Amino acid sequence: MNSSGYRTGLQExxxxxxxxxxxxxxxxxxxxxxxxxxxGEIIQRIEKEGFKITELKxxxxxxxxxxxxxxxxxxxxxYNPLTDFMSxxxxxxxxxxxxxxxxxxxxxxxxxxxxxxxxxxxRRKFGFSIERNATHGSxxxxxxxxxxxxxxxxx
Numbered sequence: 384m385n386s387s388g389y390r391t392g393l394q395e396x397x398x399x400x401x402x403x404x405x406x407x408x409x410x411x412x413x414x415x416x417x418x419x420x421x422x423g424e425i426i427q428r429i430e431k432e433g434f435k436i437t438e439l440k441x442x443x444x445x446x447x448x449x450x451x452x453x454x455x456x457x458x459x460x461x462y463n464p465l466t467d468f469m470s471x472x473x474x475x476x477x478x479x480x481x482x483x484x485x486x487x488x489x490x491x492x493x494x495x496x497x498x499x500x501x502x503x504x505x506r507r508k509f510g511f512s513i514e515r516n517a518t519h520g521s522x523x524x525x526x527x528x529x530x531x532x533x534x535x536x537x538x
Contacts, residue, residue: 406484407437409530411519414472416509417441422475425505425518429479432491438478438535446470452533461514468514476534485527488520 412425429436444452449466456462479488493504497516500507510516521527 403482405480405482406524406527407531408479408484408488408521408527409519409534410477410479410488412475412477413515413517413519414468414474415511415515416517417473417475419509421509421517425509426475428491428505429477432481432487434479434481434484434488436477437480439475440534441473441475443473444470452530465514478531478535485521485524489522492518492520 410429412422416422416425426436446466449469450457450462453462453466453469456465481487491505493500493506493510495506495516496513497506497510500510505518506516509518521530
């Protein structure tokens with residue numbers, strides 16, 4: 384664990400002196416889901432799944448801010464359409480906490496392609512396409528730390 388309290392090792396022990404290891408992840412409700420007015424349903428599901436929402440804000444990303452967030456994909460063909468989409472309307476960014484937050488949030492979201500997502504997942508229920516798939520989540524501890532710091536100042 385680093386000085387900010389984030390897990391830094393992929394295989395880090397999940398317990399500290401018998402306590403549960405709480406992990407942090409970033410979650411985004413994307414513009415398509417915001418426009419569909421399903422924010423409340425998604426947040427209700429997050430809470431039902433045992434996540435604690437420790438930070439939350441609604442914002443409208445500029446194209447530049449979206450490009451910065453998805454900079455890792457800069458050379459991929461979907462980069463421009465993705466950053467256009469993510470800057471097309473309001474989003475909700477949240478800092479979530481719980482045991483195994485990263486992998487569990489990804490399970491709750493479902494596969495990137497809503498058509499391939501398991502029934503009952505958020506993307507299956509609210510997503511439309513690979514790009515317009517309602518939610519985003521960090522994929523690993525280092526990514527989560529970077530993404531959280533992109534939107535929230537670590538206290």
